[in-house]
Amino acid sequence: MTVLSKILLVSAFLCQATPALAIEPVPMPKIVKPVEPPADNARAPAAFVTIAPYRYDDVLWENDRTAHRLYGHALEAYEPPSGSGMDAWGKNVRWPFMERQLHTGQQHDYHGEGLDFYDVGGTRGMGGLGIWYDNKLWTSRNYVKARILNPGPTEASFEVDYAPWPVDVGRKVWETRRLTLPVGTNFTRMVSTISSDSQAPLVVGIGLEKKPTGQQKGTFTADRATGRFAWWGPTDPEKGTMGTAVMVDPAMITDVKEDGDNYLVLITVTPGKPFVYYAGAAWDKGLDFRTQADWLAYVRAQTPDFKP
Template structure:
């Protein structure tokens, strides 16, 4: 592991939870097992699903996510720039084999996608909060994979300009970094604008991603939003959390689709936040809300942006 990756991994060290303690009971019945993987070594991975409207997927030994490409906007409206989260109960990559089944919403023995982003922010998408409304981008337009495992999944995407009411336009570059051994992806966002002046960014957790309800824990002093989702009869629960720099917080609010933490940012200046998720039947050992909240609150975060060009 080089010094840069070691630094990123160290920034994400959290309270000790075994990564291999996925349960062997209580899982949904298997619907057509996935083709077996040739390598069961735990690893982090990022890949483009060019066979499925350019989904970008990333995972490690604990958690799995995707964001949506521009082509999906026409195929599955109202596709947007929220962050999707999948449950997984194996330590090796499974998302590509799961997606290629054509039925990623079924349980094929290694994980499942029952988290519905919809038009919300999902697990850590963002927008600009202006005039008591969240103004959001469409799907990502371009990407660059910086490192595809085995110890870290690291990539960067660009979001095309979008309007903030009629007052200004903004656009975003965001870097995603997920090392092995953590539930949290480190996000480094740089938002630029056609006009000067600060912006208020809203980072969200979707309200109805696995059904109505769930329990939200907010600790503004530590920059924590931690959600423990409702029980799905067949699939269990998803959990999502955000960690932000407490010194940047303007407020914690809700809109129709999301719970939001609002941060004051400067256009052109990168800022760091963390988005994490877990499946209560999967990797990480989070079987109840208290265990998830303890992990989220105890995670050691580094909110210093990387040097320019790194």
């Protein structure tokens, strides 16, 4: 089966399995510089992942509902504040758009398909992690290696490696993470394996950034019993509102805390043993959600698989 045939098959499946939502139209941001959309035969719903050497090795991955980015080692010299937090973009088209958006040189502006107004900086962004020790989150720098496992179009998957980083002065850890995003969902599934020079258990903090779109924190909703944690941001008058969420195995949760930048879900893991969690995002000017209630209902309706 050709790639085009696969895309058309996915499109037909989604039309039958997920009827269009009766969602109210909203005012969109001003188009700064229109981007020419893809050809008609490339506008079907699709998942996609690529490594962007023209953007310091960013890993870009998206599907028909959401779009994300991880930062590569090359960016560290250009943007020293960058780190291993996960970026989330708003999009209002079903086809991949991130590369066209980046090539404008103005990815933070709206060009008709979406935009990046979620500021990760040195935070955990949408579901990045670190090691919680001595009331502090110890985090890695940008990824050092990336491998695309499946470029799409029905599912995008890849792996990233993070070089050893210190946990205080007595320990080092390093991570390999596999990320998978199929069409039809706002959640990326992640399988993380954190290794260490000690076999003592680790407390991992999975974070949701408090203020990625401005100076206000937004609203954090925690349901420890079901392992669902969601954030809904304040509204930017021009660009709208972002929402994020993580889903974690409730049996692994030891506490829920926060630091200066992030709300944190703490879980206990064994070095070298993989564990699964999910992270997702939404934009209220996209095609699927308009309110915090819509987003929370969607998060609660998910059926995650926490088996590695």
